[in-house]
Amino acid sequence: MDINPPQLLSLPGGRIELRDARTGHTRSVDLVPFQIGKTAVTRAEFAGVEAEGAGDLSPKAPVHGITWFEAIDWCNAASEAESLRPAYARSGRSVEWNVAANGYRLPTEAEWEYGCRAGSSGPSYGPLNEIAWTAKDGLSAPADVGLKKPNEFGAYDMLGNVWEWCWDYADPARYGDYRIFRGGGWADEAWNVRASVRRGSAPDAILEDVGFRVARGACSVPVVASAQGWSAASDRERAKVRGPIPFGWTPLKFD
Numbered sequence: 001m002d003i004n005p006p007q008l009l010s011l012p013g014g015r016i017e018l019r020d021a022r023t024g025h026t027r028s029v030d031l032v033p034f035q036i037g038k039t040a041v042t043r044a045e046f047a048g049v050e051a052e053g054a055g056d057l058s059p060k061a062p063v064h065g066i067t068w069f070e071a072i073d074w075c076n077a078a079s080e081a082e083s084l085r086p087a088y089a090r091s092g093r094s095v096e097w098n099v100a101a102n103g104y105r106l107p108t109e110a111e112w113e114y115g116c117r118a119g120s121s122g123p124s125y126g127p128l129n130e131i132a133w134t135a136k137d138g139l140s141a142p143a144d145v146g147l148k149k150p151n152e153f154g155a156y157d158m159l160g161n162v163w164e165w166c167w168d169y170a171d172p173a174r175y176g177d178y179r180i181f182r183g184g185g186w187a188d189e190a191w192n193v194r195a196s197v198r199r200g201s202a203p204d205a206i207l208e209d210v211g212f213r214v215a216r217g218a219c220s221v222p223v224v225a226s227a228q229g230w231s232a233a234s235d236r237e238r239a240k241v242r243g244p245i246p247f248g249w250t251p252l253k254f255d
Contacts (some may be wrong), residue, residue, distance in 0.1 A: 004048060005078065005082060005089050006037045006042075007038040008038065009038050010250065011034055011115060011153055014030075018113060019068070031229070035217050036213065037155070039143060039155075039157060040063075040162055041074070043062070044057045047059075048075060057141065060144040061143065064211040065206050066209070067203060067205060068165050068205075069093075069206070075087060075106065078104045087101040093177065093203065093204075094195050097227075099218070099222070099225070106214070107166055107213065107228075109166045109180050109198070110228055110229030112182050113182070113195055113196070117195050118155070120195075122195075123158070124195060129195060131149050131159060133157070134186065134193050137186055142162050151196065159194070160184050160186065162187070163211070164211060164213045165210060169235055176252045178201055179202075180200050182199070185209030235254070236254050239252040
């Protein structure tokens, strides 16, 4: 696989507060330094070639309509192409993260929000018309990356343009293996394009306005299945349903 590696920003460690709207639970996460993509992965980077745009789709636009599994597989392929240790071991629908690996990976939800906020505390890191492509721009497809203002970390389009997959489960007790995506898309209204908004879908779902941004950084040691606000033990605890299962819920079953 030919790879045009994405540009990465080195972020300092810090603390971020996350909130789960369903449970009302708020938690603070301490992050060690890590790297995150300056932009979402583009069509050219995803394909590995500087190809001509197809129709009105530019190679500099973020790749979109990508499943969570496709994003995971691309991260591993990109890692192998650069002689990095792949972050993920995949067997069918089961994916394990080696938190000691130095290869490309999806950011955790805590890393994503920390990278998006860049020290800001409001719903966005600047006026939306200056930093994000939203429904007000009247686009029918995502714009090329990096055309609006970046945040204080130097990251572009963390709000608007395309939603971005993260590593974390959305709500394993209610939605099974659904994974989180964040940030809002080009056709979303302002109330959806906020640093705190979280959405989720099945890892094999093809959603037209969802792409991904990579992260890098070994965050823990191999024997510890936790890092950067995520832990396997927490996933298992959140997947427990005590009492009758509410109608429509699909709890995740861990081995």
